[in-house]
Amino acid sequence: MNTFHLGLIINPLAGLGGTAALKGSDGVAQEALALGAEPRAAERTRIALECLRPVAERVTFLTFPGPMGADLLAQLGFAHQVLGSLENGATCADDTRQAMRLLQEIGCALILFAGGDGTARDICAAAREGQPVLGIPAGVKIHSGVYAISPRAAGELTRRLVEGGLVRLASGEVRDLDEAALRQGKVSARWYGELTVPEEGGFMQHVKxxxxxxxxxxxxxxxxxxxxxxxxxxxxxxxxxxxxxxxxxxxxxxxxxxxxxxxxxxxxxxxxxxxxxxxxxxxxxxxxxxxxxxxxxxxxxxxxxxxxxxxxxxxxxxxxxxxxxxxxxxxxxxxxxxxxxxxxxxxxxxxxxxxxxxxxxxxxxxxxxxxxx
Known part of the structure; x- marks a missing residue:
């Protein structure tokens, strides 16, 4: 069987503000780190990718340097190709958007991304219509309907696709809260668009x-x-x-x-x-x-x-x-x-x-x- 190419984008700053009680991570990553917060996006992604070990020989990842994916894939031993570059090892929202654009130009059947609602917004801003993506939940707040219910669920669903299981495509909403308003006790959500996401199928079992x-x-x-x-x-x-x-x-x-x-x-x-x-x-x-x-x-x-x-x-x-x-x-x-x-x-x-x-x-x-x- 041919190699299945999966894109992987990790937002290493996702989720930092959670343990620091900052109600999110947008714009407060350095403050969260100063308060002792530790990055969690890579670990959340690891949980998802462990589910792909049974099909590892059939998968090649396309990813980005260091904390955006390359480091983790090297640790886990997955075949991967590193694209692009990072200045000083730091990442920002524009890196996520540029990564998304590049993966689409090369061509990926499915692009996995780890983050929260802010990351989903960046993915949505750069996504072409119909490009399948799947979020690995790693942020503080997850209101968008483009994430699996857990990292393990994201991994299992991806494995189903690689194995040739029936995976349905659907439209998922990208929503995000105004973190600045949230920190002042005001809840204000906004719709930013929609992405094409795979859903748990179970189709053939249902038919039987x-x-x-x-x-x-x-x-x-x-x-x-x-x-x-x-x-x-x-x-x-x-x-x-x-x-x-x-x-x-x-x-x-x-x-x-x-x-x-x-x-x-x-x-x-x-x-x-x-x-x-x-x-x-x-x-x-x-x-x-x-x-x-x-x-x-x-x-x-x-x-x-x-x-x-x-x-x-x-x-x-x-x-x-x-x-x-x-x-x-x-x-x-x-x-x-x-x-x-x-x-x-x-x-x-x-x-x-x-x-x-x-x-x-x-x-x-x-x-x-x-x-x-």
Whole structure:
């Protein structure tokens, strides 16, 4: 299986103000240290990362110097790559924001960050829409809905993702209190935005208990979601297979079962296209690519859809790829990754470590990707 790249950002100043009774750490780190407070963010992160030891050989971290992650990862023996630099070993909010930007440029399936609400604000300020992140709670106050309930929970959820478990994506609010007002006895919270976060799934266990998941009902739900979210002027490429053919039928669209079709503004503009026709239709146009997985096997690119060639993938952009698959279909993989075999190893190497899977009405999962070549 391919290596799973995880980003890690630790705010070493998070939580310092708690034991010093300073009601937070923003702007008072030095005062807290003078009062005898000891950094706790690294220890909280350690608890989370210990949960990843069983999958350590499948994980490589991308992190930042010293207390922002490199020191801890070296102590724990995890494979990691150190990015950027720190002046005089000190950190500030801008370091967190710059770290977030750099990790997104390189590409990480999931970015872990340790801190409190102030850290979440910095992450939110630099996050691209849809970038999955997960907070390891290490701050004094945790009002934001982007943190796991505990460091251990953060680690277990991350391990589930690496192992190929079904991890649902959701939107979490970033909220923060005005610490200056709080120190004067006034509670004033403010909403700063939202981040995409993984949630505990338990999906397959639920399906087994319920008896069965109806593929037909899943396609109805997905059609309702797509109907509600069509982007005007965007070309949607529907790959082959009964899943996407059924999805199109629920949209009252006639597509080819084993071919590739192109839809724009709710209408099929090209049926059963060749690779050349498809490239001409998406080159220079905003486009979205919908594919499904071969049940039990997991291929999403390179099996039965060779019309979706490397140059077509580059023209559309891998960030615009979505896999359409029910939780039942993903369950047939038994934790194995989705597979890509585009015929271009360099392109295959640029695929993200996990892709977003549409599995129901406004229900997205994050699922690992491997290489079929």
């Amino acid at each position: 208990q319920a008896g069965m998941e109806s593929e037909e009902l899943v396609l109805v739900d997905l059609a309702d979601w797509l109907r509600d979210s069509w982007e005007e002027g965007v070309r949607y490429v529907f790959g082959p297979g009964s899943t996407l053919h059924g999805l199109a039928a629920n949209l009252s669209l006639h597509t080819t079962l084993l071919g590739v079709d192109v839809i724009e503004n709710g209408q099929v503009i090209a049926h059963d296209v060749t690779e050349r026709e498809l490239f001409n239709l998406v080159d220079g146009y905003p486009a979205r690519l919908l594919v499904t997985a071969i049940g039990g096997q997991g291929h999403i690119i390179g099996r039965g859809n060779q019309q979706i060639s490397p140059r077509v993938l580059r023209a559309i952009g891998l960030e615009h790829l979505r896999v359409v698959a029910s939780k039942r279909k993903l369950g047939t993989l038994e934790g194995r990754p989705l597979l890509v075999d585009s015929g271009d190893p360099l392109l295959d190497d640029t695929f993200p470590d996990a892709v977003r899977v549409w599995a129901g009405y406004r229900e997205e999962l994050l699922y690992p990707v491997g290489w079929g070549s």
